Amino acid sequence: MTPQELQAFIQQGENAAVEFKAMPVRPETVAREMVAFANGSGGMLLLGVADDGSCSGIEDAASTEEWVMNIARTLVTPAIAVTCEILELDDKRIGIVTIPKGKDKPYQTGDKYLIRVGSTNRMATQSELMRLFQMSGVFHYDSIPVSNASINDLNMAALDSYFASYGFEFSRETEEARRQLLINTDILTSAGEPTVGGLLMFGINPTRYLPQAAIMFAHFNGTEIDAELIDRKEITGTLPNQVDAAVAVMKNNLLQPSTIEGTKRKDTTFLPPDKVLREMVVNACVHRNYAITGSRIRIFMYDDRIECISPGRLPNTVTVEKLRSGVSYASNPVLLKFMDNLRYIDRLGRGFPMIFREMRQLGKAVDVYEFGEELRVVLPL
Template identity: 80%
Template sequence: MNLQELQTLIQQGENAAVEFKALPLRPEALAREMVAFANSAGGTILLGVADDGTVLGIDGSEQLEEWAMNIARTAVIPALTVTYETVAINATWVAVVGVPKGSDKPYQTGDKYLMRVGSTNRVATQAELMRLFQMSGVFHYDTLPVANASINDLNMAALDSYFANYGFEFSKEADIARRQLLINTDILAPSGEPTIGGLLMFGINPSRYLPQAAIMFAHFNGLEIAAELIDRQEIIGTLPQQVDAAVAVMKNNLLRPSTIEGMKRKDTRQLPPDKVLREMVVNACVHRNYAIAGSRIRIFMFDDRIECISPGRLPNTVTVEKLRSGVSYASNPVLLKFMDNLRYIDRLGRGFPMIYREMQQIGKEVNVYELGEELRVVLPL
């Protein structure tokens, strides 16, 4: 970090990614800041700067770096690797501690799991803590049983069709054998209730128990969400049904201006290929965080772009940059397995690279970014 970058951070004040700390500082106070940043999107701690941005300095302490590193290794659980550097501003030194987005979430100090919210830290709620554990791979939400649901909520015809591909006549099996097969394939939990993944793939009416498992589509006549609404649809059903319906709705709403040359029609507007639309929706359905109960996948179509907004941030080790090269992580392994078996995906990490490549071939650049607890994919039109 150079002087200009440091001055810019100080001028911006404390926020979701920057924290000021004056010295002396208690070790547990620094540990709390590290934990909160690591459990969120990462951040920067400026040692030697007061809360109001006044530069107080670090008094040239030669042991400060070792002290900060020891806190990251011993007071943060699991141990965290941070960066440390010093920058001089008006002959006064400031220590810059860089805390990455943690790759082993959730982190804790003592008995507290902390999250960064705005310019403050807060104890993670039960829902936030569950999402952190899910992101770390400690457990997967799609393997959990659906309360109050039963095997009667599964579509037997769909199960017959699925298992026929593997040589099983599901409907002709004895009840005990069918139940065990469903448990072995993660469609049923050992308790006898459908798993979240099983209900989303083979349920008669998944939204009855999982109202967040739906896609909201809206087509606006303009460039902003406040523009006139042309079309609005709620897409429900199993995930394969949602994917197929969402792609069909987008295609029906995409206008293809054309001219007649000779006896042939020639399109005058290049639009995203069908396979790009399909891959975008599949990724949203398979990788979204279903633990976020109050939010659905949203697809917004504007005059100049399509936005697909999926609840949940990228998992621990995945970044937006890594998506371009095909790095992926199974947030919902049950869903991923069945969507692969049904040929909606191939689990080779080729989805996002294909989206980028196909859009570049028509001269368009895809924009993917995280915003709060959501992942947003923007396809220009």
Template identity: 60%
Template sequence: MTTLIAQGENNALEFKSAQVHPDSLAREMVAFANSQGGIILLGVDDNGEVTGLPADKHYEEWVTNIARENVIPALDVIITCHVHDEKQVLQIDVPKGRDKPYQTRQFQFLIRVGSTNRIATQAELMRLFQQSGMFHYDLQGVEGTSMRDLNLASIDAYFSAYQIDFQKEESQERILMNTDILDAQGRVTVGGLLMFGINPQRQLPNACISFAHFAGMELDDELLDKQVVGGTLNLQVDTALAIIKNHIRQPSRIQGAKTVDQVFQYPEKVFRELLVNACVHRDYAIHGSRIRVFMFDDRIEFISPGRLPNTVSIEKLSLGVSFSRNPVILKFMENLRYIDKLGRGLPMVYRTAVQANKRVEFAEVGEEFRVVLAL
């Protein structure tokens, strides 16, 4: 407890005195639940002085009722009672919420920023709804677009696999709306543009992959190569995969009539899966960031904008879990045989690395998801 108090208030720790109003405590819970979780110490003033809680009130029950009645939807918190310098302090552990976004009874959607709370911006609120699966950004129409922004030859090739002659269809627009390539206003959806657009980066400039190869193990080491891969998502995956294969070291020797690798080489499907996963599950509502692939002497990193959805945790990824932030993109990439919806891809990556005694790490860093694969 002393060590915790010594940290002072920060992005994961808040102090509250016994006189705190229920609505104020609820705001702290909402902000932590909408962010990465945190701890509230009840009975500690803002300056870190332990003032304790009076014995004439059942504070555990009081806090539990606030979490259930003043937070929407209701929140489960963990309450621990401590005695510090003969004074009672309640530690309230607020988890990262599974049912984001949370709001107060005053309809405030709050997030934690540093040691303070603030109302979520429209973009932040949209991401919270995306994480809950209540809103899908890839279904949104892109302003100023229409059928003229689509590669109709590519669409015709796609539908031909289902015995549909798209070019001969009288109501092409209706078909495109029914398959979520166009929205109800005739605009191309984000997913439709990324899968069948003539030049998706014209409207979505950062919906691409940046590749960088460094001569060493740090970002400030010599840059050997840098490329930006654009186009539709299937083209991005194929092109980025070819670039990675071209840069991977492949020392080998001749043994008999065949060439034998001297060091372990990941199968192509590992890199392909990580590229597909990044393209399919990234948060395209984050406009200022790209998918990034960084290659170092000892590892390769795949960095994708956007945190994991509410129901997905880092621990679940290596065991297999299927989730859909972008259902339109997922549908088309699955139909084009780039992915399945069984959640087998990342477990395959994990098993391949572990069996080769290689380190693999899944992590959330800020508003990004990162996979680090040791070479």
């Protein structure tokens, strides 16, 4: 970092990615900042800068760097790798501590799990802590029981059809044998309650208990969300039904204008291939974070693009670039297993690379990025 860049950061003030700390400061305070940044998207701690942006500096550059590294190793659990750079600004030495996005979330200091909200830190709520554990792979939301649901909320005809492909006559088994089979396949918990994954795959009405498990579709007559609304649909049901219905709705709303050139009809608008649309929806349904209860998958169709917005960030070690190269991840391994068995997806990590490859061959670029607690896939039209 150059002195000019450092000055620009200070002038912007504290925000979600930058925190100021005048020296001296307690090690526990620095540890809390590290934990909050690591549990989010990372950030930068400027030592020797007061809250108002005035620079008081640090006294001993060498000892400060060692002090910072010791905090990251001993007061943060699990330990985190940070970098510390000392830069001189207006005859004052400033410590620039860079904390990366954590790969082993959740991080804690003492008994505190902290997250960054705006320019402040606060204790993670139960649901936020649950999502952090889910991102780490320690805990999977699709394997937990659904409160107040029972085996009567499962579609026996769908279960009959599924198990028939494996040589089981589900409906002919004894009640105890059926129950044990559902437990062994993660459709029920050991206590006999439907799991989130089981209800989403074989439930009679999954959104009765999981209202977030739906897809909202909207078609706009323009390129912005405030444009005239052409069509709007709420897509519910099991995940296989949602995938099929969402693809059908998109195809019904995609117009294919054409013109006559000579003796042939030529399309004048580019449309993504059906398999690209299908893979985009499947990935959103299988990998979204169902622990985020206030948000649904949204598919927005504009004149120039389709946006698929899925609640939840990528897991700790996965990046958008890794998705492009075929790195697979299992935020919801129960759902992934059943969607794989039903031939909606495979576990080889070929989905996203296929989307990028198919669109690239047609001369189009796909945009995939994280925005807040969401993953967005943008297909051009």
